Amino acid sequence: MPSLLVSNAPHVRSQEDTRAIMWTVIVMLIPAGLMGTVVFGWYAAFITVLSVLAAVVSEAICQRIRKVPITIGDGSAVLAGLLFAYVIPPNTPWYVVIIGAASAIVIGKHFFGGLGCNIWNPALVGRAVVGAGYASAIFLAQWPMIRRGAIESGTGWFGERLAALKSSLYNIPKNINSEVDAIAQASPLNAVKHAASNAQTMVEVSVGQGVDINAARDAIEGVGGSITPVAADAWEIAVEPSALDGLSNVLSGLDGLSISQTIAPNVPDLVQTAVVNGQGISLDYWNMLTGHQNGCIGETSAGLLLLGGLFLIFLKIVDWRIPLFYIGTTALLSWILPIGNVGFFSGDPLFSVLAGGLMIGAFFMATDMVTSPMTGRGKIVFAIGCGVLTVLIRNFGGYPEGVCYSILLMNTAVPLIDRFFKPRLFGKVTK
Amino acid sequence: MPKILTFSKGGIHPKDKKELAKHKPISDAPKPDIVHVAIRQHIGAPSKPIVKPKQEVKKGELVAEPGGFVSAAQHSPVSGTVKFVKDVPHLMGGTVKAVQIENDGKEEWADGCNVETDWQSFSADELKEKIKNAGIVGMGGATFPTHVKLSPPPDKKIDTVILNGIECEPYLTCDHRLMLEDPDRVLQGLLICKKILGAEKAYVSIEANKMDAYMLMKEKAAAYDGLQVTLHKVHYPQGAEKQLIESINGREVPSGGLPMDVGCVVQNVATAAAIFDACAKNIPLIERIMTVSGDGVKETANVRIKVGQMLKPILDHCGMSEKTKKLVFGGPMTGFAQPDAELPLSKGSSGVLALIKGVRKYEPRMCIRCARCVDHCPVGLMPSMLSLLEEAGRLDEMEHYNALDCIECGVCTYICPSRRPMVQQIKLGKQHIMAKRKKK
Numbered sequence: 001m002p003s004l005l006v007s008n009a010p011h012v013r014s015q016e017d018t019r020a021i022m023w024t025v026i027v028m029l030i031p032a033g034l035m036g037t038v039v040f041g042w043y044a045a046f047i048t049v050l051s052v053l054a055a056v057v058s059e060a061i062c063q064r065i066r067k068v069p070i071t072i073g074d075g076s077a078v079l080a081g082l083l084f085a086y087v088i089p090p091n092t093p094w095y096v097v098i099i100g101a102a103s104a105i106v107i108g109k110h111f112f113g114g115l116g117c118n119i120w121n122p123a124l125v126g127r128a129v130v131g132a133g134y135a136s137a138i139f140l141a142q143w144p145m146i147r148r149g150a151i152e153s154g155t156g157w158f159g160e161r162l163a164a165l166k167s168s169l170y171n172i173p174k175n176i177n178s179e180v181d182a183i184a185q186a187s188p189l190n191a192v193k194h195a196a197s198n199a200q201t202m203v204e205v206s207v208g209q210g211v212d213i214n215a216a217r218d219a220i221e222g223v224g225g226s227i228t229p230v231a232a233d234a235w236e237i238a239v240e241p242s243a244l245d246g247l248s249n250v251l252s253g254l255d256g257l258s259i260s261q262t263i264a265p266n267v268p269d270l271v272q273t274a275v276v277n278g279q280g281i282s283l284d285y286w287n288m289l290t291g292h293q294n295g296c297i298g299e300t301s302a303g304l305l306l307l308g309g310l311f312l313i314f315l316k317i318v319d320w321r322i323p324l325f326y327i328g329t330t331a332l333l334s335w336i337l338p339i340g341n342v343g344f345f346s347g348d349p350l351f352s353v354l355a356g357g358l359m360i361g362a363f364f365m366a367t368d369m370v371t372s373p374m375t376g377r378g379k380i381v382f383a384i385g386c387g388v389l390t391v392l393i394r395n396f397g398g399y400p401e402g403v404c405y406s407i408l409l410m411n412t413a414v415p416l417i418d419r420f421f422k423p424r425l426f427g428k429v430t431k
Numbered sequence: 432m433p434k435i436l437t438f439s440k441g442g443i444h445p446k447d448k449k450e451l452a453k454h455k456p457i458s459d460a461p462k463p464d465i466v467h468v469a470i471r472q473h474i475g476a477p478s479k480p481i482v483k484p485k486q487e488v489k490k491g492e493l494v495a496e497p498g499g500f501v502s503a504a505q506h507s508p509v510s511g512t513v514k515f516v517k518d519v520p521h522l523m524g525g526t527v528k529a530v531q532i533e534n535d536g537k538e539e540w541a542d543g544c545n546v547e548t549d550w551q552s553f554s555a556d557e558l559k560e561k562i563k564n565a566g567i568v569g570m571g572g573a574t575f576p577t578h579v580k581l582s583p584p585p586d587k588k589i590d591t592v593i594l595n596g597i598e599c600e601p602y603l604t605c606d607h608r609l610m611l612e613d614p615d616r617v618l619q620g621l622l623i624c625k626k627i628l629g630a631e632k633a634y635v636s637i638e639a640n641k642m643d644a645y646m647l648m649k650e651k652a653a654a655y656d657g658l659q660v661t662l663h664k665v666h667y668p669q670g671a672e673k674q675l676i677e678s679i680n681g682r683e684v685p686s687g688g689l690p691m692d693v694g695c696v697v698q699n700v701a702t703a704a705a706i707f708d709a710c711a712k713n714i715p716l717i718e719r720i721m722t723v724s725g726d727g728v729k730e731t732a733n734v735r736i737k738v739g740q741m742l743k744p745i746l747d748h749c750g751m752s753e754k755t756k757k758l759v760f761g762g763p764m765t766g767f768a769q770p771d772a773e774l775p776l777s778k779g780s781s782g783v784l785a786l787i788k789g790v791r792k793y794e795p796r797m798c799i800r801c802a803r804c805v806d807h808c809p810v811g812l813m814p815s816m817l818s819l820l821e822e823a824g825r826l827d828e829m830e831h832y833n834a835l836d837c838i839e840c841g842v843c844t845y846i847c848p849s850r851r852p853m854v855q856q857i858k859l860g861k862q863h864i865m866a867k868r869k870k871k
Contacts, residue, residue, distance in 0.1 A: 004758050005790055006770050008855040010841035011763040012445055012601065012789070018799055018848045074796075116797035116849075319802075374802035374813060423811040425833055426440060426673065427683040 021317050021369075022075030028308035029082055029364060035304055036297035040090035044297045047097045048085040054101035055081025062110040076115050080104050083123035086298025086360055087404065088130065088138060096137050100130035120411045121371045124404050131404070187295050188288070188355040190400040192270050196340030199265030200238040203247060207233045208256035216257060219250045234260070241265065241341050266346035267339065288354035295356060302359045309363025318367045321379040322386075326362040327353055329387025339395040358390065361403035371411040378414075378421035385410045435639055437664035438674035441809040443842050444666055445601050445764070447640055452604040452724040452731040457612055459735050460721075461748050462536065466739035467519045467529035467775035468494055468505045473568040474575045475501035480530050484515045491544035491715050494530045497563070503576045503778075504566035507532050508717035508737035510539040520774040522760045522767050529739070529775060543713055550619070550710040555627045558710050565709030566778075567716045571595060571606075571670070571699035572761055574779040577706065580698070581627050583691040589628040593679060594621050594635040596644065596700040597663055597670030600762025603782040605720040606700050608733040610637070610644040613704060614651040618658060620703025623710050625657070628696055634679055635660045635700070638669055667764060668840040672697045674809055686836050701781075716778055721745075727755035727785025736776050742783060743772040756790040758783070764841045793850035804843035804853060810836050814843035814853040821856035827867070829860035837861060 037045040059077035063070045072078075084104050088097065104126030112118040131138045203225070207213075220227055223246040225239040239247050241264065251257050263269075289303040298305070312318035334352035338344050352358070357365075366372060366386050373382045386406045393402025470478040476498035488494060488507040495505035511534045518526040550558065563578035583589055594617065598606040610617055617635070625633045635652065637645045637660065645662055652658040661679055663669050673684040675697060682693040690697055698706075701719060708714040717738050724731040729750030736745065751772075759766040760783060804814040812833055820829050834857055843853040 004768070004770055005756055005792060006768045007757075007792065008852055009759075009763070009765050009767065010845045010854070011757060011759050011766065011768065011784075011786065012845065013793065013850070014443070014445075014846050014848075016803075016846070016848045017850075018796060018801075021799075021801065021848055071796075076799075114797065116799045369799050369801040372800075374800060374805045374815065376806075418813075418816075422813060422832075423805055423808070425686055425812070425836060426677075426810040427686045427688065427836070428811075 019074050022079055024315060024317055025312060025364070026075055026079050026082060028312050029079075029086070029298065029305075031308060032298045032301045032304040032360070033082070033086065035301040036086070036090065039300055040297065044090040047088070047090070047092060047094060048082065048297060050094060051085035051088075051097050051101040052078055052081035054098045055084065055105050058102040058105035059109075062106060063114070066110065066114070068114065071115070074115070077105060080109070080122040080126075083121075083298075083360075083364060084126040087123065087127050087296050087357055087365075089295075090297045092130075092137050093134075096130050096134045099133070100126040102126075103129040116370055118370055119414070120408050121365055121368045124365060124408050124411075127404050128408060187400060188271075188351070189394060192267060192351070192355075193339065193394070193400050195270045195273075196265070196267065196342045199241075199270060199341040201241045201244050201265060202261075202263040203237040203239060203244075203251075203259055204230075204261040204263075205235045205237055205251065205257050206260050207235055208258070211254070211256035216254050219254065220247065223247050223250050225250075241343065264346065265342045267334075267342055267348035267351060270342070271348055271351050285350055285354060288351075299357045299360050302354045305359040305363055309359070312363070312367075318363065319376075319379055321376060322367045322372060322383045323362040325380050325383035326366055326386045326390075327358060329384045330358055330362075330390050333388060333391040334394070337391055337395050352391070352394070356394075356401045357403040361386070361390075361407055365403070366407050366410070371414060373414050373417045373421065375418070375421050375423050378417045381417055381421060382410050382414065385413065433662045435662050435664050436636075436678040437666055437669065438678045438809060440811060441807040441842065442666045442668060442674075443807055443845055445845065447665065448601045448724070449604050449607070449640055451602065451726075452722050452733060453607055453641075455604070455608070455731055455733050457608050457720055457733045457735055460737070460740065460745050462534065463509070463737060463740040463744065464534055465514075465741070466507075466509055466532050466534060466737055467517075467741070468507065468532065468739040469519060469521070469527045469529040469775060469777055470495050470498075470505060471521065471527045472505070472574060472738070472777040472779060473503040474573065475499065475503070475579075477528070478502060478505050478566075480516050480528070482513045482530060484513055486513045487511075488513060488532060489539050489541035489544075491717060492541040493564075493715075494532070497566075497576075501576055501579050503568050504564060504715070505530070505738075506566055506715040506717050507541075508739055509534040510537050511535040522769065522774060522777070522780075524767075532739070544715070546713050548711060548713065550623055550707075553710065555629070558623055558627050561709050561713070562706055565705070565715040567702060567705045567709060568778050569699055570701035570705065570716075570719060570778060570781065572600075572765065572779050572781055574777075577698065577702055580696055581624065583628070583696070587691045588694055589630050589691060589696055590694045591632045591634070591676075591680060591696075592621065592624045592628055592630040593675060593695060593697045594624075594633075594700050594703050595670055595672070595675060595697050596635055596637045596641070596648070597675060598641070599638060599665075599667045599670035600764055600766075600782075601667075602724045602784050603722045603762050604724070605722045605733050605781055607641050607644055609701055609704060609720055610635075610641070610648055614647055616704040616707045617700050618648070618651055618655055618703075619711065620698075620700075620705070620707040621658060622655060623706050624696065624698055624703065630696070631657070633658050636663055636670075636675055636679065637661070638663045638665050640665045668809055668838070668842065671809065671838050671840055673838065686833070719778065719780065721776065721780050722782035723749045723785075724782065725755075725759075725784035725786045727752045727758075727787045736780065738778050739775050741773070741775055745776075746772050746783070746785065751785045752787065754787050755785040757786045759786065764845065765839065793852075795851045796849040798849055798851060801848060803846045803848065807842050807846050809840060809842060810838055812837060812843075812857075814857065815851075817860060818843075818851050818853040818856045821860050826860050826863040829857070830864050834860045835864060 104122040108122030108125030224243040225237040331349035335347040335349045389406030390402040478495035514531040519529045521527040567577040568574040649660040758769045
């Protein structure tokens with residue numbers, strides 16, 4: 001008889017394995033990356049692969065130095081590298097990519113003791129590092145947008161993308177400046193934030209007979225209103241929301257002018273006008289869902305990230321609470337809270353969910369097991385915290401997007417959350 | 432379809448593997464030439480041997496008396512000659528003193544044993560005394576002396592007695608076969624418990640993978656007054672005492688408390704059968720049913736073994752494969768792996784598994800805080816936290832994470848994708864905390 005194995009119970013185990021979990025998450029992320037490549041070109045694919053390689057090599061070096069077994073096959077470094085590549089602009093210089101991916105592994109993970117010991121999501125640590133060190137490369141005012149080829153050649157939705165892919169084959173950019181084929185455009189969140197800070201209230205006025213046009217014009221312009229005649233007997237007056245009261249006073253003092261309608265600025269209107277303006281691409285919700293918006297490589301395709309995320313929930317690899325409460329909180333607060341000149345209850349919940357990094361953040365970053373709470377209630381608190389911070393940063397902070405920092409901040413709170421929200425003990429005696 | 436009950440929190444559903452042995456009728460194990468009746472087959476004080484070498488003993492004769500209140504008597508399962516008291520391997524490691532008796536094969540009963548009496552004529556105290564004298568312990572595996580369980584302090588009113596026929600451990604089918612082949616002994620045992628405790632409600636609980644046993648017990652129970660049979664979802668650890676009580680009447684045994692704190696007493700079905708034998712036939716606990724299963728035996732079986740009989744001949748009888756990689760005493764979730772088959776069986780031997788397929792050594796990796804263990808823990812612990820504390824040597828802090836509430840079901844370790852031996856680590860922490868409490 002061969003020698004019998006003596007080990008502790010249980011003697012049967014579930015088949016699920018850490019490695020399988022990691023690789024499944026990676027597979028679920030790939031479609032969004034492919035879409036990023038179709039939309040932004042081969043350079044996007046190049047920096048994605050570069051980021052993964054840099055992360056894996058960093059992991060091996062760190063483990064060699066720490067004299068621990070090298071476990072690059074477990075997928076955790078690949079996942080960190082992939083996630084990092086997905087949250088940087090598609091034209092980030094290659095050396096910034098390497099620095100960021102290496103920081104993710106070295107600072108984000110091994111400084112704390114390797115897999116399972118890190119406080120913060122490694123990919124987001126990498127993102128924060130390059131955000132601080134290479135701000136001009138990361139926080140772009142003007143993003144390279146979908147290639148012109150994608151817009152001008154090809155027929156139909158799929159044909160456009162094929163044509164874009166083909167043209168990008170012959171045109172791999174050496175650096176940002178050679179990206180001649182791209183249109184520069186602000187990211188949707190950036191554009192809306194900018195537009196919101198300049199948004200004005202529209203007051204429609206009907207102009208009656210015998211009004212002293214010049215006097216009225218002077219009086220209105222005197223309180224900051226600018227007049228656009230829209231018909232023979234109607235004006236549209238744009239005014240800073242803060243000057244609305246002054247305008248009303250002036251108008252009530254003028255004979256023959258009466259306000260027919262007042263439209264306060266709101267985000268849905270801004271999304272339709274400000275973001276589309278002059279770029280030839282309408283930013284409707286469908287385009288945002290299908291990846292036809294600019295942003296980071298893996299962030300653009302909200303729909304594919306949503307599908308991948310839902311599949312992970314179905315496989316029970318990702319807990320449903322974090323995405324649901326994170327996205328829900330963000331949508332609700334985006335609708336409620338003011339931004340720029342836009343007042344309360346005038347936000348666009350759908351836009352705020354589809355734009356920027358919320359999908360990848362809610363499904364793939366905040367749900368990182370190592371850096372999120374362990375109990376159901378803790379996860380809900382964590383997710384709501386992420387949502388609140390995201391909207392606060394987006395609406396009132398210095399950056400257009402708040403997903404990265406809100407998750408990093410809530411990661412910091414995880415040990416505290418775990419301490420406060422332990423699971424309910426069976427038979428706990430309530431005093 | 433009757434209502435299927437279950438507990439509220441966590442749990443897992445491993446493959447039950449009962450198909451390997453559930454159709455095998457109970458058969459007699461090969462007769463032993465020699466038996467080793469260990470003095471520690473139960474929780475509590477070891478028994479004290481009262482026989483001398485060369486002394487003749489009869490079947491059912493007392494060979495070791497209880498070493499205290501929480502202890503159990505031991506009896507000879509054969510007639511024969513005492514050789515000597517010697518050390519034999521214990522299934523949980525180390526050795527235990529055992530009375531070695533040579534079987535003369537005559538099966539002669541001791542005076543007064545195996546005599547039919549009407550148990551209904553005895554008072555509750557007399558019944559309890561009979562159970563105590565019969566050396567009965569919990570036969571589901573915990574081996575807690577039964578008479579102690581049936582003697583709650585006067586201030587604890589017991590209104591419910593539950594017979595545990597759940598058998599939630601995979602592979603094991605001994606309780607299943609017992610219920611199928613001997614339903615009346617089991618139900619009479621339950622009636623005795625009910626009488627002793629003065630309980631109003633009595634249940635037999637059966638998991639839904641034993642529908643034949645459920646139907647039969649239900650049919651038989653109808654003949655008795657006040658017995659109910661409940662059907663339970665196939666979900667591990669359905670048969671854990673506290674989880675079982677909650678699934679039946681929703682009562683939660685308080686943290687640190689016992690079932691009697693919520694007016695319940697739970698007994699295993701095999702224990703009930705032994706109680707019946709003790710009270711109605713004056714037969715002590717010297718035999719039990721044991722499942723021999725796993726892919727490492729040619730003929731799986733449910734065998735009637737003598738307490739103290741050596742394991743090896745039984746495995747040979749069942750045709751254990753040379754390729755067997757692991758030998759487990761008890762079920763796969765909580766059982767004990769053995770280095771060899773050279774040890775005596777005891778009152779708690781519910782099964783022996785010879786496993787080949789899927790046996791491997793698991794290398795624990797770093798915890799990735801996936802919280803599978805937290806989600807599935809039926810008690811509401813954070814096993815991953817406890818595991819990390821144990822690893823860091825911070826055993827004192829494990830108490831704050833309710834280590835003492837762990838029921839050691841093994842769910843956390845089963846489910847862990849990083850293969851961490853959490854239940855073992857928690858057991859170590861519990862030992863440390865208990866030792867510290869004793870010092871105080």
